[in-house]
Amino acid sequence: MIRIENLVKTFGTKRAVDGVSFTVERGEVVGFLGPNGSGKSTTMRMITGFYPPTSGSVTVGGHDVAESPLDAKRLIGYLPESAAAYPEMTVESFLTFAAAMRGLKGEAQKKAIARVVERCFLSSVRRQSIDTLSKGYKHRTCLAQALIHDPEVLVLDEPTDGLDPNQKHEVRNLIRELGRSKAVIFSTHILEEVDAACTRAIIIDRGRIVAQGTPAELRAMSATAGAVTLEAQGATAEKLSALGRVESLDGVFRIYPRDASQAAVLAAAIIELVSREGWKVRGMFSERGELDEVFRRITLPDTVKQ
Amino acid sequence: MNALWIIAKRELAGYFNSPVAYVFLVIFLLVAGFLTFTAGAFFERGEAGLGAFFGWHPWLYLVLVPAVGMRLWSEERRAGTIELLLTLPVTTWQAILGKFLASWLFLALALALTFPVVLTVNVLGEPDNGAIVAGYVGSLFLAGAYLALTCMTSALTRNQVVAFILAVVLCLFLILAGFNPVTDLLVRWASPAVVDTVAAFSVVTHFDGFQKGVLDTRDLLFFVSVIGFALFATGVIIRSHRAG
Numbered sequence: 412m413i414r415i416e417n418l419v420k421t422f423g424t425k426r427a428v429d430g431v432s433f434t435v436e437r438g439e440v441v442g443f444l445g446p447n448g449s450g451k452s453t454t455m456r457m458i459t460g461f462y463p464p465t466s467g468s469v470t471v472g473g474h475d476v477a478e479s480p481l482d483a484k485r486l487i488g489y490l491p492e493s494a495a496a497y498p499e500m501t502v503e504s505f506l507t508f509a510a511a512m513r514g515l516k517g518e519a520q521k522k523a524i525a526r527v528v529e530r531c532f533l534s535s536v537r538r539q540s541i542d543t544l545s546k547g548y549k550h551r552t553c554l555a556q557a558l559i560h561d562p563e564v565l566v567l568d569e570p571t572d573g574l575d576p577n578q579k580h581e582v583r584n585l586i587r588e589l590g591r592s593k594a595v596i597f598s599t600h601i602l603e604e605v606d607a608a609c610t611r612a613i614i615i616d617r618g619r620i621v622a623q624g625t626p627a628e629l630r631a632m633s634a635t636a637g638a639v640t641l642e643a644q645g646a647t648a649e650k651l652s653a654l655g656r657v658e659s660l661d662g663v664f665r666i667y668p669r670d671a672s673q674a675a676v677l678a679a680a681i682i683e684l685v686s687r688e689g690w691k692v693r694g695m696f697s698e699r700g701e702l703d704e705v706f707r708r709i710t711l712p713d714t715v716k717q
Numbered sequence: 718m719n720a721l722w723i724i725a726k727r728e729l730a731g732y733f734n735s736p737v738a739y740v741f742l743v744i745f746l747l748v749a750g751f752l753t754f755t756a757g758a759f760f761e762r763g764e765a766g767l768g769a770f771f772g773w774h775p776w777l778y779l780v781l782v783p784a785v786g787m788r789l790w791s792e793e794r795r796a797g798t799i800e801l802l803l804t805l806p807v808t809t810w811q812a813i814l815g816k817f818l819a820s821w822l823f824l825a826l827a828l829a830l831t832f833p834v835v836l837t838v839n840v841l842g843e844p845d846n847g848a849i850v851a852g853y854v855g856s857l858f859l860a861g862a863y864l865a866l867t868c869m870t871s872a873l874t875r876n877q878v879v880a881f882i883l884a885v886v887l888c889l890f891l892i893l894a895g896f897n898p899v900t901d902l903l904v905r906w907a908s909p910a911v912v913d914t915v916a917a918f919s920v921v922t923h924f925d926g927f928q929k930g931v932l933d934t935r936d937l938l939f940f941v942s943v944i945g946f947a948l949f950a951t952g953v954i955i956r957s958h959r960a961g
Contacts, residue, residue, distance in 0.1 A: 459804040462959050484806040491804070493797035497727075499734045511723045512805045540734075556801070 412564050412594035418467035420453050427453045429618035440590030442609035443598040446710050450618040451598040452492045455568050459489045488562035494553040498542035502552050513560035527555035546573040567597035583608045602702040616710040636700030637674030638667045644691040720807040724815030745827045765842030771852040771928045775892050778863050783884035786867030787877045789816050795875040824860045848930030855927020858940035863888045865947035872954040895919020
């Protein structure tokens, strides 16, 4: 549904997005990760036609965003980063405006508004003006606007920003549910969201894609992926080191596999060793790898830049 | 309904959702009345016409029209709603025209509410009502020209106050270009052709014809081209913000 080829956007001499290519198909939820200022929002603004690309192309549902912007925009529901909404309007009149702009009239308009009000939990604030709403409600009002025409493509820029943990959870569930029938791309810098909602993640840094894959694939890139942590009475580093590199701290050992092929059998080998030596095991578990460690390793914090 | 009208409707409703509209209407009518009856010496003139009313409009609008138009784009940019608006299925031109028309309609409403002055002059004498209609048409186009320039300055900045001041300066230039003290000053060192060209940019010169009841296509064309140019420039400015 979304096809991006060699997308470049420059602001003055700064290349905010520098040759990004990827696709998002129907049924996918793609998480777009990166440090602040890495080009996430700029890329999303180009997908939605707000920024014209410096070079490269964006196609949404077969329509080139630069050449036939209206056809492309009709397919897209967009939640901008600021989650802006007209402050003097009520939630209801704002959604009515959004629905009318999407060509919904009469009964269809009423139904669409009722649907998004329910989905985004807005019924208690329907007649309230937007500038009196709390940040979470404002955010959901803007999200409701993005869903009003039941779009095939959803572009959500930090959809959980500013929400409390319960609301975050609801929004993630909503995204996952929407992703079954739509093409969804959302940006975030909260790594747990990748696990919670994505089928695939793309990590971008300084305008370039530095990694992509399923959450499990990304986690496997972590240095701790496949390592086994063991806490056992009587265990010694010397004996464990036969199986792999060992780190020990206060009687807790972490054994790293020598290579990927050994990772699969490492746990079994340790259990065998434990029973042979008769150690008393207090705890043992396999590391899946940590996303934030992968994230930190492949991206540069913006405080270091230039 | 066309996207242009939906935008215009929303914008117009926006004026009435806040006290701005009512405050503006009251101030507009008070100032217009003061200028006409006190400063313009409406009764003392002994004329059955609205010269004392329309004559002040270029100055009255100088402050009031930028006040109506200053928020049009600067507020969208400040609040970030411009991103929402322009990613809806509309063209930039529909958005620009929709917003402009909403504000213009609002000004037309304010102007229409000055109808008691027409009734007064009709009760007291027998004015040329054709000239009054022409005067209203001219006044509306004058307001439109100022408003289009305000649209342009509003697109330039996120700050409404800056947009307001820039618009006032531009509109003041359009008044002063044909103002006698200014043309007298120019005559001293510029060729008559230059003086005429500068004076031709004056809204006062072009507005005069309407007040006298003359609907000259050249005057109409002047106002339409100022509106057209300023709205086109608005489009260029908005595009350039996004082009980076």
